[in-house]
Amino acid sequence: MNMPEIVGLFFKASLLLFFIFMVVLILTLAERKALARIQQRKGPNRVGFKGILQPFADALKLLTKEDILPASANKQIFWIAPLAVFLPGFLIWVTIPLAKEVVLANLDMGLFYITAISVLSVMGLLMAGWGSANKWAMIGGLRAAGQLISYEIPFIMAILAIGILAQSFNLKEIVDDQARWPFAIKQPLGLFIFLTAGLAELGRTPFDIHHAESEVVGGPFVEYSGAHWSVFYLAEYMNTFTIAVLTVLLFLGGWQSPALPFSGIVQTVASLSWFLIKTALVIWVIFWIRGTYPRLRIDQLMSFGWKILVPASFINIFLTASVLYYALPHWVITVVSLGFLGVTFYFIKKGSLAGHKQDTVTIINSSDIRAQLSNRAEV
């Protein structure tokens, strides 16, 4: 490697960083607008035309805000934590292709690289929780670690099943393999597991117990403010985009599009826009879920992960591997996978695996209250 190559690499990396910044800014606005639509509000509509400059205003506000360091916090760990969350998420982008030729480095073990790097971001959340010297942050950090470690298993298993199906860990080859049938059709169960576990890895609703405002205030982020908090925020939205992009690459056929009469650079742009449209749809589903579902309780979250998603992901791998080993036609995977998806939904609906039933509110009849009050008055 010589000097111009290194300079070129730095240039590409900074271009990528800029692209991700832009995506994050757009996503924050898109999420607020989407949630507003779901809740019949207007959402941000003051800064710029219909509020399109709102994210810039927010970013400016966050960067100029005072950065507070709690007196008893562990200074080094407290300051390094945001970076430890952001950096693994960004390093994943080295190998994610956006179109056939638009990728920084197409690795043969791309998928494995992504799983290996993505697990490191738990460390940042733990460091933030511990370094803040705050009870809520500590509980939030430990919750994050417990949750991410649990949901990593189905997440990685779903990815492995895709690797088995495509016979490759190279993201480009995986997309090429989906030229006829996207893997979502072959592995509906895999798509369900991947998206659900992916949401949990992101810590987005309904799996956001580690920074649940009503339980642990803000979790690991509670003591952060200003620029350092915005790094966490940036990482969260970047990871949302990553999960959406991975869903499209692994299950929805990536940049594979209906035959378009273009060639050369126009072809690249067309397939890139096709890819981004698919990604936007997945992101919209993620926002939709956030606007629709309430937050899980921690015991529900753990039992859902270990009793439903983990067994389902093992079934998914076993099914894919055995169909390929015995050289059965691929539609067998589809049929059996759909069957197991139905079984999974049945168990979720029935709720029998989601731990013991626990009432959070006790309903007392008004007549009982009156009787009690009158008893007390008599005494």
Next chain:
Amino acid sequence: MSVVFFAIAAILVISGGIGVVAARNIVYAALSLLVAMVGTAGVFLIGLAEFLALVQLLIYGGAVVIVILFSLMLTRIQDFEFLKANRQWPIALIVAMSLLGLLGIPILIEDSTTTTMGSTNISELGLSLFSDWAIPFELASLVLLIALIGAVVVVRRDNGEDK
């Protein structure tokens, strides 16, 4: 160029290793362990063993250190104030020195010829792991269990004093 990368990786490994042993705060020690692990992954990467480097990150960085930290963060730091004054240091010294000898002697005896290696072929690797090396491979998966049990043991001793 690779010399520069090796120097960076070596510094990470050595400083991380010293950190693990010298840090008085046990959480710092665990975090230093992570630094050492990342450095080791870097050394593997220079040796063109990309698969090994990624496994190193996934298992040691992602799982072992997190499980250790998870347990340690639930303990009180005061309990580990005299972490340095450990009565078992002669045993540790003997183990470390014999390991150093075990690894160092072959380097001194063998001619240090550089061999050129192609990049790892992941499908061949998978085939040989699951056919010729299936049992060692499965045994290696015990590593996480050992980390978990080790962390629980450290925490349990702390609880025993409380009672």
